[in-house]
Amino acid sequence: MNAPLVPFGKPRPERADAARNRQILLEAARAMLAEHGAEKVTMDALAERAGVGKGTVFRRFGSRAGIFNALLDDSEGRFQEQVLSGPPPLGPGAAPKQRLIAYGRARIAYLFVHHALVRAALDRNRPAPMGEVSMTLPHFRMLLGRTDVPRRHLDGLALQLTSALEGPLMLYLSREEIARTPEPDAEDPLADSWQELVERVLPG
């Protein structure tokens, strides 16, 4: 019996060697980004670093922007897992206010680590890819919907709180300011003022 010409159902899982190849390429790209900055991550340089042919890099990512998007997808996926099924208050099970605070603290730490990547993926002609890849906006919309915020302000406030959280690291702080900031931890001043902001927006 022949296989159907147009197979339905789930897409075929990635072959084991293709998946391994993908991980090797992503790790190489991540290392280059950390060591030399986004400008040095090119298709050619990545092929050389990972020890594969240029054709492999091209088939996998399509373009330089495709490298950054794949890296972002990969990192965002790990982050989302913690929010969707990790322990509370970042994961499910805590009150909306506590989840907003915990999400903000975790997200600030994430953006400190990934700021070069996040900025490299910014496209001045389209809204931030973060808006598509990141779960921040829908997550905030869901959490605010379980508070006393009036329905007519839910969309606006979710968007403005998303911006309040991600904007400083995506737009306003310079590389030098980010580098001067100590490793993000409980003492991080941005995380502390995020908590202050949420406590003021959702008192009681």
Added chain:
Amino acid sequence: MNAPLVPFGKPRPERADAARNRQILLEAARAMLAEHGAEKVTMDALAERAGVGKGTVFRRFGSRAGIFNALLDDSEGRFQEQVLSGPPPLGPGAAPKQRLIAYGRARIAYLFVHHALVRAALDRNRPAPMGEVSMTLPHFRMLLGRTDVPRRHLDGLALQLTSALEGPLMLYLSREEIARTPEPDAEDPLADSWQELVERVLPG
């Protein structure tokens, strides 16, 4: 008596014809931006549109990015005038909370009108030029300093509120979403949720 080799004091005012030339170029660039979008604003196209030589455009702006920065400087200057010396509550004389609300409403209207320009000036490798050109961050820092916000959170909250205000139009909303929004006015939902946000952050 000879003029000093290194003249002190105010820079010499722009010659009348140079100033006129500058205005003609800025108006032409603004019209091109509105009609065709940022991609079509190039050094050559601007020279042709304004009916001047390429050398004039080059001496004036230096580069394509220089055109956008000059346009932004010009628009921001007009906006700042209203905040610094216009009538309250946008101008001086009202309570900090009322000035924050009024500034946000005016700024959202400004960003709706200038969003193509603001995004064209975004540089993925540096913080937003808005952070240098715009007065939002220092203005918010000053206004919050006159409220009950604890001193240790002033810098963080000023940065996060700046992002909450400018981020949606600079980062998250697509061109299509901005185009769908009716002319900004008292009914603008983003401006209304900005007011809700400020009233929650500064109750009483």
